[in-house]
Amino acid sequence: MTLVISRAFVDAIVEQSRAEYPDECCGVILGPVGSGKAERLKAMVNVAHSPTFYEFDPKDLLALYREVDDRDEEIVVIYHSHTETEAYPSRTDIAYAGEPGAHYVLVSSRKEIAPAIEFRSYRIIDGVVTEEEVSITD
Amino acid sequence: MSIEVRIPTILRPFTKEQKVVSANGAALTAVISDLDSQFPGIGERLLENGALRRFINIYINDEDVRFLGGLDAQVKDGDSVTILPAVAGG
Numbered sequence: 001m002t003l004v005i006s007r008a009f010v011d012a013i014v015e016q017s018r019a020e021y022p023d024e025c026c027g028v029i030l031g032p033v034g035s036g037k038a039e040r041l042k043a044m045v046n047v048a049h050s051p052t053f054y055e056f057d058p059k060d061l062l063a064l065y066r067e068v069d070d071r072d073e074e075i076v077v078i079y080h081s082h083t084e085t086e087a088y089p090s091r092t093d094i095a096y097a098g099e100p101g102a103h104y105v106l107v108s109s110r111k112e113i114a115p116a117i118e119f120r121s122y123r124i125i126d127g128v129v130t131e132e133e134v135s136i137t138d
Numbered sequence: 139m140s141i142e143v144r145i146p147t148i149l150r151p152f153t154k155e156q157k158v159v160s161a162n163g164a165a166l167t168a169v170i171s172d173l174d175s176q177f178p179g180i181g182e183r184l185l186e187n188g189a190l191r192r193f194i195n196i197y198i199n200d201e202d203v204r205f206l207g208g209l210d211a212q213v214k215d216g217d218s219v220t221i222l223p224a225v226a227g228g
Binding site: 026028044048052053054055056058059061062065078080089090091092093094095096097098099100101 | 146147148193195197200202204220222223224225226227228
C-alpha cells in the first residue's frame with residue numbers, strides 16, 4: 001500500500017518539525033471516509049512538549065474524532081517527528097499505535113543527515129511494522 | 139440504565155465490529171465490567187492492575203474521566219461514553 005501525498009503537505013510537515021524543534025511535532029491528515037485520500041492536514045499540539053515523546057492532548061483528541069465523524073472523514077495519516085533518531089517507528093510508537101487503518105508517517109532531521117529530511121511511511125498493525133512507498137504529487 | 143459506549147477501531151474485533159454498543163452501570167467501573175461480560179477480553183485492554191491504562195482515554199460525554207474521578211466517575215441513563223486510544227509515541 002503506497003501513501004500518496006501532496007508536496008505541499010510534505011513541506012508543511014517538514015516546516016512544522018523544524019518550527020517545533022527540539023520537541024517532536026505531530027498531527028494528522030484527514031480524508032473522506034473510505035477514500036484513503038490524504039486531503040486535509042491538521043497540525044496537533046504535542047502535549048508532552050518533549051524531544052523524545054509525543055501525545056495528542058486528550059481533549060483535542062476527542063474534538064478531532066468528533067470533527068472527523070461529523071464531516072464523514074477518517075484519519076488517513078498520523079505523523080510525528082523524530083529529532084535525533086531515524087524516521088523509523090520506536091518501540092513506544094509501536095506499542096501505542098492504535099489506528100490500524102492509518103499510515104504512520106515519520107520525519108527526521110537527525111544530525112547525521114542534516115540539512116536533509118527523511119520522510120517515511122508505515123503501517124503498524126498488532127505490533128508489526130511494514131514500511132510502504134511514499135508517492136509525492138505536485 | 140443504558141449507557142451508549144463508542145468503541146474505537148482497534149477494539150472493534152471484540153464487539154464484532156460494532157462502533158456503538160450499550161452497557162449498564164452507575165459508575166464507570168461497572169460499565170467496564172458489563173462491557174467485559176458482553177465482550178470478553180475488552181476489559182483487559184482498558185484496565186491494568188485494576189486502574190485505567192495510561193494510554194487509553196475514556197470520556198463521559200465531553201469530559202475526560204480523569205477529571206471526573208476515574209473509574210469511580212458516575213454515569214447516568216443517556217450518557218455517552220467514548221473510548222479512544224491515545225495518539226502517542228516516542
